[in-house]
Amino acid sequence: MIYLDNAATTKMSKKAIEAEVEVLENFYANASAIHSYGMESENLIKKARSYIGKVINAKASDIYFTKGATESNNIVIASMAADDSSALTSRLEHSSVYDAFNNYHYKKVVFLKNDENGAIDLEDLKAKLSKDIRLISLIYVNNETGSIIDIKAISKIVKAYDPNILIHIDATQALGKISCDVIDLGVDLMSFSAHKFHGPKGLGGLFVSKKALGKIKPILFGGRQEIISSGTQNHPAIVASARALEEVIEEDKYDYIASLNKYLREGISKNINDYKIISPNEAYSPYILSVAFKNIKSEVLVHILEDEQIYVSSGSACSKGTNNRVLEALGVEEEYIDGVIRFSFSADISKKDLDKTIKVLKEGIKMIREVF
């Protein structure tokens, strides 16, 4: 099997599985229990919080666990919604941000201009800042193209205008891959999900700065075990998430992944005609490579690849091909927009796997173009 769909989810690492099983078997008490066995669970959460805090240059007490980036994003957007509150965002957001803005009431949600590489227009940002803006929410690494937003430059402009505006980033495709130093980036809120870095599914988090904390509320009311999120803490998954993050950071496969990305770009350019690389050449995460093949239905290509046990996405797994909002916002032309394939890498992939992928792609595209 050649799994090139790691932006949709990753394989949980063996060490993370072992860490989770160990807790499930031996330390299963509710972390909110006041007896000593429960306190052991609480201590495990503390350690995980402290490690994740260290990774993002935050205090342990600024990390809150949630059920994933979807919940984290919704918490932020729901918390800041009000009749007199406006927000800035982009058309390149994941649906868990875009759809949340559609469902919570703001005075105004203002979309920032972006270019074809996914960069935010900083002059447009300056022009759109206004007194009623309370929140800016942006995707840090785009899940469809891998483009990296210049959060530092944006936060400088926003803070200079009004330091009370909260800056939220969706770092789901960034944590464990590129620097997510919240001080350096100048952000108040940051969402992440563990299953994108070989941790368990259904476990994520939100960094909340001390300044932002009073403004952030849960969307599920109950025990408020995580203050901004309610429900019994999933501490086996919390422990496994921290373990998975530790492993990807220690192993640091960034350069290897970048070499895979380059190899696939070159292989496609040597073997296939009429295609367009949607991922930018600069300011991109090498973990994602989006390519549009002219006059091809990407679903057909996904199934041709699948017949050879090669797994990729057509556009974003979350949009399931039903809308091309992000690709449209990037200005992808009509004859290309249906033919976007997203390849997303992990260190399990070899160059030999990519040779096979290129061969199957080449034959599949030739066949589709002849038949359809």
Ligand code: PMP
């Ligand atoms: N944001 C981004 C950028 C994502 O890629 C994803 C997952 N596709 C999410 C948010 C949502 O994460 P989850 O499904 O783990 O809640």
